[in-house]
Amino acid sequence: xxxxxxxxxxxxxxxxxxxxxxxxxxxxxxxxxxxxxxxxxxxxxxxxxxxxxxxxxxxxxxxxxxxxxxxxxxxxxxxxxxxxxxxxxxxxxxxxxxxxxxxxxxxxxxxxxxxxxxxxxxxxxxxxxxxxxxxxxxxxxxxxxxxxxxxxxxxxxxxxxxxxxxxxxxxxxxxxxxxxxxxxxxxxxxxxxxxxxxxxxxxxxxxxxxxxxxxxxxxxxxxxxxxxxxxxxxxxxxxxxxxxxxxxxxxxxxxxxxxxxxxxxxxxxxxxxxxxxxxxxxxxxxxxxxxxxxxxxxxxx
Ligand code: ADP
Ligand code: ASP
Ligand code: MG
Numbered sequence: 001x002x003x004x005x006x007x008x009x010x011x012x013x014x015x016x017x018x019x020x021x022x023x024x025x026x027x028x029x030x031x032x033x034x035x036x037x038x039x040x041x042x043x044x045x046x047x048x049x050x051x052x053x054x055x056x057x058x059x060x061x062x063x064x065x066x067x068x069x070x071x072x073x074x075x076x077x078x079x080x081x082x083x084x085x086x087x088x089x090x091x092x093x094x095x096x097x098x099x100x101x102x103x104x105x106x107x108x109x110x111x112x113x114x115x116x117x118x119x120x121x122x123x124x125x126x127x128x129x130x131x132x133x134x135x136x137x138x139x140x141x142x143x144x145x146x147x148x149x150x151x152x153x154x155x156x157x158x159x160x161x162x163x164x165x166x167x168x169x170x171x172x173x174x175x176x177x178x179x180x181x182x183x184x185x186x187x188x189x190x191x192x193x194x195x196x197x198x199x200x201x202x203x204x205x206x207x208x209x210x211x212x213x214x215x216x217x218x219x220x221x222x223x224x225x226x227x228x229x230x231x232x233x234x235x236x237x238x239x240x241x242x243x244x245x246x247x248x249x250x251x252x253x254x255x256x257x258x259x260x261x262x263x264x265x266x267x268x269x270x271x272x273x274x275x276x277x278x279x280x281x282x283x284x285x286x287x288x289x290x291x292x293x294x295x296x297x298x299x300x301x
Pocket of ligand 1: 270
């Protein structure tokens with residue numbers, strides 16, 4: 001497959017706040033369905049859900065059943081969002097998918113709460129399997145919300161290997177598997193950010209907190225996408241955090257090096273490993289606001 005087949009693909013990544021409510025998801029739908037070219041949509045978990053999954057793990061590991069009420073809140077939030085954004089004919093299917101994942105979570109937490117003597121490695125693998133559920137549930141909702149969207153499962157092609165106790169990306173294998181996953185791209189495709197799979201033993205892993213940006217960049221680079229768009233909750237990349245500094249200045253354009261410097265200094269708007277794979281191929285990165293569709297955003301190039 002020649003790289004020219006991918007020339008018109010765009011990769012759009014939507015963060016937690018962008019997929020976190022009925023209103024924001026309806027904006028996501030509008031953004032995605034108004035594209036005139038093939039798109040791959042990468043989604044985070046509903047905002048706050050990853051933190052809740054981790055908190056429930058902590059509670060279960062300490063033997064407390066208090067995770068149950070948080071799990072019910074998480075379940076209810078997903079049900080409410082499905083009722084608000086998924087077209088009626090797809091709601092039953094979407095609810096069934098999400099209820100199955102909630103049942104999986106209940107069983108994982110029950111295992112942790114009852115088996116506190118489990119070896120540390122098993123506890124860690126259970127915790128990693130649990131934390132994947134945020135993106136698995138949000139991506140199911142986004143796929144069901146958009147008619148004709150094709151769902152994909154990121155662990156089939158985002159691969160990591162254990163390295164000094166953490167999960168390091170297997171870059172060459174991942175690039176090859178992404179190219180195999182999309183020999184051509186037509187229409188709208190939806191995939192989870194953040195989550196991955198161990199290349200050797202096939203347990204679930206992830207790319208680190210905030211890692212959905214990185215998933216999107218890996219897909220954009222492997223497919224030589226036309227551009228990567230990071231849709232978030234601010235108008236673009238600022239010289240400092242606009243939520244903390246009233247005088248922060250929006251930067252309409254930046255070089256990869258300028259953006260990387262701010263990311264390395266803690267600018268949370270882009271996860272630091274994200275820029276390298278796209279910068280190597282000169283793929284432009286746009287930072288745009290899901291809540292302000294007319295704002296031009298920031299172009300990193
Ligand atoms: P998402 O859930 O969309 O991935 P994040 O919370 O990870 O969103 O990143 C967006 C947040 O990054 C903004 O709400 C903002 O508070 C913060 N931020 C920190 N530094 C910057 C910066 N220099 N420019 C823009 N946003 C920044
Ligand atoms: N949901 C994950 C997190 O909260 C990944 C992401 O949002 O990028 O860290
Ligand atoms: Mg983020």
